[in-house]
Amino acid sequence: MATALHIKQANPSLKVLVIEKEDKIAKHQTGNNSGVIHSGLYYKPGSLKATNCISGYHKMIAFCDQHSISYDLCGKIVVASSEEEIVLMNHLIERGKHNGLEGMKVLNQEQLKEYEPHVTGVAGIHVPQTGIVNYIKVSEKYAELIQEAEGEILLNTKVKDITNNGTISTVITNNGNHEGKLVINCAGLYSDKVAKLTQEKLNVKIIPFRGEYYKLTKEKEYLVKNLIYPVPDPNFPFLGVHFTRMARGGVEAGPNAVLAFQREGYNKSDINIGELAESLAWPGFQKVAMKYWKTGMGEMYRSFSKAAFTKALQKLIPEIQESDLTTGGAGVRAQACDRNGGLIDDFLIVEDERTINVLNAPSPAATSSLAIGETVGKMAVSRVSV
Ligand SMILES: Cc1cc2nc3c(=O)[nH]c(=O)nc-3n(C[C@H](O)[C@H](O)[C@H](O)COP(=O)(O)OP(=O)(O)OC[C@H]3O[C@@H](n4cnc5c(N)ncnc54)[C@H](O)[C@@H]3O)c2cc1C
Numbered sequence: 001m002a003t004a005l006h007i008k009q010a011n012p013s014l015k016v017l018v019i020e021k022e023d024k025i026a027k028h029q030t031g032n033n034s035g036v037i038h039s040g041l042y043y044k045p046g047s048l049k050a051t052n053c054i055s056g057y058h059k060m061i062a063f064c065d066q067h068s069i070s071y072d073l074c075g076k077i078v079v080a081s082s083e084e085e086i087v088l089m090n091h092l093i094e095r096g097k098h099n100g101l102e103g104m105k106v107l108n109q110e111q112l113k114e115y116e117p118h119v120t121g122v123a124g125i126h127v128p129q130t131g132i133v134n135y136i137k138v139s140e141k142y143a144e145l146i147q148e149a150e151g152e153i154l155l156n157t158k159v160k161d162i163t164n165n166g167t168i169s170t171v172i173t174n175n176g177n178h179e180g181k182l183v184i185n186c187a188g189l190y191s192d193k194v195a196k197l198t199q200e201k202l203n204v205k206i207i208p209f210r211g212e213y214y215k216l217t218k219e220k221e222y223l224v225k226n227l228i229y230p231v232p233d234p235n236f237p238f239l240g241v242h243f244t245r246m247a248r249g250g251v252e253a254g255p256n257a258v259l260a261f262q263r264e265g266y267n268k269s270d271i272n273i274g275e276l277a278e279s280l281a282w283p284g285f286q287k288v289a290m291k292y293w294k295t296g297m298g299e300m301y302r303s304f305s306k307a308a309f310t311k312a313l314q315k316l317i318p319e320i321q322e323s324d325l326t327t328g329g330a331g332v333r334a335q336a337c338d339r340n341g342g343l344i345d346d347f348l349i350v351e352d353e354r355t356i357n358v359l360n361a362p363s364p365a366a367t368s369s370l371a372i373g374e375t376v377g378k379m380a381v382s383r384v385s386v
Helices: 002-010 048-066 083-098 109-115 135-148 188-196 218-223 273-281 283-304 306-314 369-384
Strands: 017-019 076-080 105-108 123-127 131-133 152-154 159-164 169-173 176-180 183-185 204-216 227-230 242-245 251-254 325-338 348-351 355-360
Touching: 002 135, 002 369, 017 176, 048 131, 048 135, 048 369, 076 083, 076 109, 083 123, 105 109, 109 123, 131 135, 135 152, 183 188, 188 204, 188 325, 188 355, 204 218, 204 273, 204 283, 204 306, 204 355, 251 306, 251 325, 273 283, 283 306, 283 325, 306 325, 325 355, 348 369, 355 369
Parallel strands: 017 152, 076 227, 183 355
Antiparallel strands: 076 123, 105 123, 159 169, 169 176, 204 251, 204 325, 227 242, 242 251, 348 355
16 A cells, blocks of 8 residues: 555556455554554664664654554563573664664663553663554555545455566456556565466465464553563564554553464464465475474464463563453464575565565564555656656
8 A cells, every 4th residue: 555655646647556355455464463663673774674664664653643643652661581681682772773763761670660660570671762553544544545646446356367468467356357567566465476476486485473462451451551572582583472552442462473374364263274285385384393393382382371371471561360361353474484494584575577576574564664665666666657
């Protein structure tokens, strides 16, 4: 949506059609995420994530201001629970500084409690820039602006095939065929499938990882003022349950990360044998599973055991009890995995003659959406304008 919006704003005379298989927009990753406006603390300096997160952050705030979308720059704390985590936390601070973050404050045990009275840790960081927003509202505004600029959005339309005759591509859907000079694939959990329609050999596969949340009961929401994160394990930066006050209200705890047996499998019982078999047969996934089976089993265990999930949360807030948590929603991450077992960390955009494929756009891609949209949009405009 952000890419379509950028193209229409950069060159209003270009015709843009957004094709979406669902009956509304933002039904998948965008509509099921944590709603955090990330500040750029974690990402490797110079990576696409770091540069797009920071410029995307400023664009997102300006966009919300301009279009009266409510958000709250409530800040977050990152909590070190052991002496070893302090070492990792210090790396994080250096990374944040490198990425241009200002105003971070190192906290001792007592100072942590000034921000979050119920948290326990040996030290922490306060990051004032982090905020919360409802990304469904943001996407709806993107859609509105695209349509106002005479771009078209077709819902209930699933891309089934793409052919091209050298100059024009034809996108074949359940709802007619659509021709264009350039196809941009931003299909999230199915981005590899759509890319395969035009590229025989693709070295990555999307492996879906479900992230499950609990919600704090109304009476216990007082335990969390804003956003509370653990120091991430550098080997698994996307793991580690945290607490998030949501822009739409309530406090979520999670997510974990378990292999989803279906790409859009939001429930434990959702299974698509074909999709599961594909994940399991992918050599890259087999390598990941062999290497990290212990971590994976831990995540699975927490998925089925509320007691274990609660225990993970108690690392940050010891007084939380199982009875304080009710089942929340879930989101499924589209994690690109290469053939050699590399879980691709950075955003990945791959071009071929007729298409631009956004093949890996995990967190913080909602925060960064306007920056990614600008990057991809510029690539597109330069290709079709010549
Ligand atoms: C659990 C979770 C928590 C997250 N938390 C945050 C956060 O707090 N902050 C942040 O910045 N980021 C967060 N993210 C990441 C962020 O949500 C995603 O990176 C971002 O939403 C990706 O947007 P997208 O448009 O690429 O994918 P999606 O939102 O998944 O959109 C892809 C769209 O393509 C459509 N589609 C797929 N196949 C076809 C087809 N064949 N034909 C037509 N349409 C098709 C789908 O229906 C879907 O609507 C989180 C992600 C998850 C999963």
